[in-house]
Amino acid sequence: MAQMNMLEAILSAQKIMLERDDAVMIFGEDVGYFGGVFRATDGLQSQFGTERVFDTPISENGIIATAIGMSVNGIRPVAEIQFADYIYPAFDQIVSEASRLRYRSGGEFSTNITVRTPCGGGIRGGQTHSQSPEGIFTHVSGIKVVMPSTPYDAKGLLISAIESNDPVLFFEPKRLYNGPFYGNPDTPSVGWDSHDKGEVPEGYYSIPLGQADICRSGDAMTIITYGTMVHVVETAVKQTGVDAEIIDLRTLSPIDYDTIINSVNKTGRCLIAHEATKTGGFGAEILSIIQENCFWKLRAPIERVTGWDIPYPHAFEWEYFPGPHRVVDAINRIMEA
Numbered sequence: 001m002a003q004m005n006m007l008e009a010i011l012s013a014q015k016i017m018l019e020r021d022d023a024v025m026i027f028g029e030d031v032g033y034f035g036g037v038f039r040a041t042d043g044l045q046s047q048f049g050t051e052r053v054f055d056t057p058i059s060e061n062g063i064i065a066t067a068i069g070m071s072v073n074g075i076r077p078v079a080e081i082q083f084a085d086y087i088y089p090a091f092d093q094i095v096s097e098a099s100r101l102r103y104r105s106g107g108e109f110s111t112n113i114t115v116r117t118p119c120g121g122g123i124r125g126g127q128t129h130s131q132s133p134e135g136i137f138t139h140v141s142g143i144k145v146v147m148p149s150t151p152y153d154a155k156g157l158l159i160s161a162i163e164s165n166d167p168v169l170f171f172e173p174k175r176l177y178n179g180p181f182y183g184n185p186d187t188p189s190v191g192w193d194s195h196d197k198g199e200v201p202e203g204y205y206s207i208p209l210g211q212a213d214i215c216r217s218g219d220a221m222t223i224i225t226y227g228t229m230v231h232v233v234e235t236a237v238k239q240t241g242v243d244a245e246i247i248d249l250r251t252l253s254p255i256d257y258d259t260i261i262n263s264v265n266k267t268g269r270c271l272i273a274h275e276a277t278k279t280g281g282f283g284a285e286i287l288s289i290i291q292e293n294c295f296w297k298l299r300a301p302i303e304r305v306t307g308w309d310i311p312y313p314h315a316f317e318w319e320y321f322p323g324p325h326r327v328v329d330a331i332n333r334i335m336e337a
Helices: 006-020 044-048 060-071 088-098 134-138 151-163 229-240 257-267 282-297 324-336
Strands: 002-004 024-028 053-055 076-080 114-119 144-146 168-173 198-200 213-216 221-225 244-248 251-253 270-277 303-307
Touching: 002 006, 006 024, 006 044, 006 076, 006 151, 006 168, 006 198, 024 060, 044 053, 060 076, 060 088, 114 151, 134 144, 134 168, 134 251, 134 270, 134 282, 144 151, 151 168, 151 198, 213 229, 221 229, 221 257, 221 324, 229 244, 229 270, 229 324, 244 257, 257 282, 270 282, 270 324, 282 303, 303 324
Parallel strands: 024 053, 024 076, 076 114, 114 168, 144 168, 221 244, 221 270, 270 303
Antiparallel strands: 002 198, 144 251, 213 244
């Protein structure tokens, strides 16, 4: 085992897949010579050459279109969208082409592309570098949507994504790249407990897509979350002392129905937390799953702690971010109901 932060784990996963499979190619804006704006591809071009790791023009729709064309010709592309905020110009390529090609071709072709993209706030990126659009893509049939919360999961899930024969959107919480305090070390009131690095195998391993992780077992209530909010929730639970069960979804689509339903049926109480805005957010889908399958076991109303329904503000980032204090308040309300 090695000690890695999330960036190092993501870099390790890409390096391993380049070594294992000659069909893997990595490309995007500044991912080659520069090694990516966050250094998630640092050194890969010098090791594997400019034909397998290369820079592209600033054209997100062109990046995804190229990846789709490559994939139907036997290549396994890993395309980076530099920030999740910039994925919208490629929306039509992802939704109308990549997600439907297998169905449209009767199984003759598939788009085995992986799209990596940093998401979320926490580094003072403002409204155009802090968005969390993962929920939008869970609505689209034929796409897998993944968001890790730890270095171990990031590497194992990314390897599975690259090996998948379906298109995978791999959202990387940039707040966690170098550890949860990256970007805001002097604001302890909004910080949370976690380790900058974690134990990660140096070699190959994979984590199945569509399988949630129960990162804390408990009987008093269920908290369902993913990405950065896993660490926020863990801190809030420690502060309250409530015996909560915490579920890290890891994969939003396909979602792990069984883990959610079994946990809520056991505890009878549920809180859902995510950084993205509330209206139309993925938390609403989770809430619906619980309502349909666990209604008669519920002992309190389901609550959601999310971002606000506004653009991510630069000057008031930590007022927007759903920090531990908001989670603590929701836990207390549920337990008192």
